[in-house]
Amino acid sequence: MSKLVLKLGGIIMISLLVVLLPLGYVANKIFTNFYYSEVQSEIGELSQKYAHTITSLDDQEMINMFKNLADLTNKEIYIVDNMGKVIADSGEHKTDLTKEDMNELSSGQSIQKRFHGSNKESTHLGLGYPIMNSGTFQGAFFVLASINDIQEPIEKIKDLLLLSAVGALFLALGITFVVAKKMSDPLLEMERATREIAKGNLDIRVDISSRDEVGSLAKAINDLALETNRYRTNRREFLANISHELRTPMSYLKGYAEVLKKGLYQTEEEKQDYLTIIEDETDRLVLLISDLFDLSKMEEGKIDLQLERLDLTEVLDTTLFKHKIELEKKGLSLQKQIGNHIPFIEADGMRLEQIFTNLLGNAIRYTNKGYIHVKVWSAKNNVYVSIEDTGVGISDEELALIFERFHRVEKSRSRELGGTGLGLAIVKNLVELQHGTISASSQVDKGTRFQLSFPIAE
C-alpha cells in the first residue's frame, strides 16, 4: 500500500474520530437526559394526579385500583402515611425516607427518590407527591418507574450510535482507500516517467488528462520531455554542423600545406596563391570559432551585455565607415536616410555594432550591383533601422529559416563569400537580448530588407 494511502487514511480516520467521539458523547448525554426527564415528568404527573384523587389512606379498594392502574402503565406505586409508614406497595421496595423528605412533603412539595427492590436490577425511580386532606398532610403518593426501563432504550440508542460510527469508519476507510489510490496512481506514474526521462528516455509521455494540479504537473512533465528532446536533437545537429563546418577548412589547410611541403607547385606565384588560401581558411576558422563561442554563450544565457543609453545612429555611422572600402570594391552605392533627433536607446555599443556589421556584411556579400539603403527613424516607443539591398534576394520558403544557425540558402556560395552560416542567428540573439525585434522581407533577384526595432530608453 502506498504511503499516500496510509497518510491520507490516517488523517481521515483521526479527523473522523475527533468528530465522532465528542458527537457520540453529546448525543448519548442528550438522549439519556431526554429519557430521564420524559419518565420524570410522566411519573410526576401520575403521582400528582393520584395524590389528588386519593381521599383516605384506609380506602383499600381505591388503593387496589391505583395498583391496577399503575400496572396498566407499567409503573408501581408506593404510599406512605404522614409518619413515613408504608401503607401500600405494589412490589417489595425499600427506600430511605428521611425527616427532611417528610418535611418537604408536608410542606406541599414533591420529592424524588430511588427505590431498591429485592435484587439489584429492580432499582426504581420514584416521584412522591403529598396527599392533603382539607389542608392537612396525610402522607405521600409515589409512582415508580423501573430504571431498567429507562436505561433500555438508551442502551439501544447507544448500540445504534456505536454501530453507525463503526459503519461510518469502515465506509470512510473504503472511500479513503479508493480516493488515495486514485490520487497516488498518477503520482506514481509521473515518478516512473520522470525517472525514465532522467535516464534519457525522452519519448516517454504521461497519460493523465485531469484538469487539476495533477493534470498540469503531468503536462509540465510531458513538456519537459518534449523540450529536453528538442534540445537534445538541436544539440546533436549543432555538433554535427560544427564538426562539418570545421572539417572543410581543415581539409583545405591540410591539403595545401601538403602541396607546399612536397613542393608540388610550378611557380612562385602558384605558391603564393596556395599560401593565400591557407591564410583565408585560417581566417575563416578563427571567425567560425569566435562566432560559435558567441552563439553558445548567448544560447546558454551567459553573455554579459554592457547596457547603456546610446545614440544608435553614431554606432551605425561608425559601422558604415568601416564598410566603405568593401562597398567601393563591389561598386555599390550607399544611401543613407537618418532622421533628426533620433532618441537614445538602451543597448550595448559593441554588440550593436556586431549586429550592424553582420547585416551590412551580408547585404554587401549577397549584392553584386545596385545600392545598399540604410534608414533610421523613430515612432511611438521605438527606434527603427532598416538595411535594404538590391542583391540576390531570398525565396519565401528560405526566408523562414535564415535565422537558424548554419542555415544557408546556397551553401557553396555562402562559403565562397566567407560566410559561416551563423551570422543571422547571432544577430537575432543579440537583438532580442537588447529587447529589440528583427524581421526580414525579400524578393528573389530584387533584394532583401532587414528591419530592426529597439525600445526608446526611458
Ligand code: ADP
Ligand atoms: P552566412 O554566414 O552564410 O551569411 P547568415 O546567417 O548571415 O550566414 O545568413 C544566412 C543565410 O541567409 C545566408 O547563407 C544567405 O543565404 C542568406 N542571406 C543573409 N543575408 C542576405 C542578404 N542580404 N541577401 C540575400 N541573402 C541573404
